[in-house]
Amino acid sequence: MSPVEEFDVVVIGGGPGGSMAATLLSDAGKRVVLFESAKFPRYHIGESLLSGTADLMKRIGVLETLENDGYIKKYGVEWVWGEQREPWKVYFKDALAMPYDYGYQVERSSFDELLLNNAREHGVDAREEHRVADFAIADDGTVTVDYEATAEGRRGRVTARWIVDASGQGGLVTKRLHEQQWDTSLQNMAIWSYWRGADRGEGLDRGNTFLPTFSDGWWWFIPLRDDITSIGAVVDRQAFNENKGIGLEAYYKECLEKTPEIAARLEGAEQVDTVRVQRDWSYIYDKFAGDGYIAVGDAACFIDPLFSTGVHLAMLSGFLAAATVNTVLDKPELDRARVLEFYENAYRKEFARLRAQVYFLYSGHGSSKDSYFWHARSQFDVPGLAPEKAFISLIAGAFTHRSWYRRYLERLDVPEELRGTIEGIFEGKSTGVGVDVETPLTAGSAVIVDDLAIDGAYLREARSLSTPDGAVVPLSPALEALLAGADGHRTGTQLIDLLVESGVSTPDQAQALVHEAVSYGFLTTAREAPDGVR
Ligand SMILES: Cc1cc2nc3c(=O)[nH]c(=O)nc-3n(C[C@H](O)[C@H](O)[C@H](O)COP(=O)(O)OP(=O)(O)OC[C@H]3O[C@@H](n4cnc5c(N)ncnc54)[C@H](O)[C@@H]3O)c2cc1C
Structure with missing residues (x-):
């Protein structure tokens, strides 16, 4: 055995x-x-990314490389889903306050290798x-990890202060410690x-994912580089078991024949690989993190x-x-259990709302795109959000935690159009609830909660305001001053003046804040009986 080496963190698994x-x-x-x-590059399924992923890739400096390497850009998704077989499309550009209007379609062998090599460039000892x-x-609290260097036929041990379990569906740590x-x-x-040679449509739509349903399930059609398209069916387990006797190739062909929309795109195309199969059962562990470890990606949950x-995810x-x-x-001054709970809650929340939407599409409720849009709306804390925008935001990977959106406003390099979009959302919402700035306002039903927020590479203490229906916004000094000033006598206009005079906001910010506070229910007109901020 090699001498024991010491690190701060051991990461198990070199996937995304x-x-x-x-x-x-x-x-x-x-x-x-x-x-x-x-040994990378290695094959992996999971080739279609979201526009929200582009922002994450930017954070670690690989977005430009993807662009230079010619990965296919995905601007939208086309569906044949619901009672009608009329196709319908949605575009990422219509998502809520997302910095990119495209995601990528990637061959995972080269994509995962790119991310791993990038980690090395950032100083990670990746083996x-x-x-x-x-x-x-x-x-x-010391963790010990034993490994086998398979190519060298050698075993070794490292010690560290923390383990990140990123071992995918195998869940090396979670499987042992949790249910x-x-x-x-x-x-x-x-x-x-x-x-090779499938018909992918025209213009920006050439990179779209296409998702038609058929009698046994649904198809993915994912355009990749070099004119290769990944075409797969997700089928009900029972249908699969009943048909697997005819052989995988034959069943795959039978599924294609049952789906005219896919068959039409394959006229003149050539199948260039064998048929692959994998079960895709969803799961979640009862806990994602504890003393000495944290699980990410599929090691925590899979949808x-x-x-x-x-x-x-x-x-x-x-x-x-x-x-x-x-x-x-x-x-160490921050309570460890609370910090781990922040992670667990944030990841679970993202997972849960996506799963709820998957259930909804599978269950056939409503069976129209409008019903899918309306269901998505219930997954966001943003009042007045248009249902279609909610659906697109959900499938674009819009992060529900509002500090995510705030971050763009606070950052110096925010593009002007984006700043406008975000501010526009707040103003747009206010028109929905009819804010009358000449009416006296008072603090509405909301509670102050102790929260944590992401601040650069760390979490920090932050207080938030939460309404009974679950909307949460960070409690900024300006919002605090606004609530203190809303005494039931001052009108919206007077509150705006108060914020500006006390130096906590510019006139534009103060106006947006009053509108936002009313639309979220943090301020109500003095005529309504308020419970007050407790
Ligand atoms: C049929 C199907 C279709 C899918 N389609 C999509 C899609 O279109 N888009 C999408 O985003 N996702 C898709 N997914 C999901 C996607 O594949 C995974 O969610 C994603 O790869 C998870 O990333 P990860 O980093 O958690 O794990 P992984 O990517 O699985 O990486 C885990 C890594 O850990 C390594 N590892 C495991 N055990 C050990 C060990 N003991 N020691 C050292 N290393 C270890 C593995 O070799 C692997 O490289 C699909 C999944 C399935 C099943």
């Missing part, structure tokens, strides 16, 4: 979740070792063909292959690929996990 977390931890000065059992065989977490809760209503099978959210949780681990290791 592991590379994201490792890169950001290393950026924050941690000594990070990452063990990956495979391929190193399989983690065992781990232990001592009472004093894996299978979702019995989402237990499908995926069968797929690759084609049916209907919305192509796996890589996005892996990278988003990698980002959240890095801030969480940095905080636990460097800020």
Whole structure:
């Protein structure tokens, strides 16, 4: 056995979740070792990304590389879903306050290798063909990880202060420490292959994902580089079991014949790979993090690929996990359990609302695109949000935590159009509830909650305001001054003047804030009986 080496953090797994977390931890000065059992490039399914993922890629400096390497840009998604077989399209540009209006379609072999090499450039000691065989977490918090360097036929051990479990569906740490809760209503099978020369449509639509349903399930059609298209069916487990006797190739062809929209796109195209199969059963562990470890990506939870959210969730949780681990290791003054709970809640919330939307589309409720849009609206805390915008935001990966949107306004490099979009949302909402700035206003029903917020590489204490229906906004000094001034006598206009005179806001900010506070119910007209801020 090689001598024991010492690190701050051990990351198990070099998929998107592991590379994201490792890169950001290393950026924050941690000594990070990452063990990956495979030799890259290695095959992996999960090729369609979201526009929200582009922002995460920008954070670790790989977005430009994707652009230069010619990965296919995905501007939207086309569906044949619902009672009508009329196709309908949605475009990421119509999502709520997202900085990019496109995602990418990626061959995972090269994409994952790019992320892993990028982690190395950021100082991560990333070791391929190193399989983690065992781990232990001592009472004093030290973690020990045993690995096998498979190509060298050697074993080794490292110690560290924390483990990031990014081992994918294998869930090396979570499987041992926690209960894996299978979702019995989402237990499908995926069968797929690759084609050259499929018809991908015109213009910007050439990069779209296409998702038509058929009698046994639904198809994904994902355009990749070099004129290759990934075409796979997600089928009901029972239908798969009943048909697998005829052979995988034959069943795949039969499914194609049952779907005229896909068959039409394959006229003159050539199948260039065998048919592959994988089960895609959804699950979630009962806990994602504890003393000495945190799980990201599929090691924590996995959701049916209907919305192509796996890589996005892996990278988003990698980002959240890095801030969480940095905080636990460097800020002992913050209660550890609370910090871990922040991570757990944030990741679970993203997972839960996507799963709710997947259930809704599978259950056939309403069976029209409008019903899908309206359901998505209930997944956001943003009053007055147009249903279609809510649906697109959800499948674009818009993060529900409002500090995410705020961040863009606070950053100096926010493009003007984006600033306008975000401010426009606040103003747009206010028109929906009819704010009359000449009416006396008073504080509405809201409670102040102690919260944590992401601040650079760390989490910090932050207070938020929460309404009974669950809307949460950060309690800024300006909002605090506004609520204190809303005594039931001052009108909206007078409150705006008060904020400006006291120097906490510019006139534009004060106006937007009053509108926002009214639309969220933090301020109500003095005629309504308020409970007051407690
Ligand atoms: C049929 C199907 C279709 C999908 N389609 C999409 C899609 O279109 N878009 C999308 O975003 N997602 C899709 N997904 C989901 C996506 O594949 C995953 O959610 C995503 O890859 C999760 O990333 P991760 O980093 O958590 O894990 P992974 O990408 O699985 O990476 C885990 C890594 O850990 C390594 N590892 C495992 N055990 C060990 C060990 N003991 N020691 C060292 N290394 C280890 C593995 O070799 C692997 O490289 C799909 C999934 C399925 C099943």
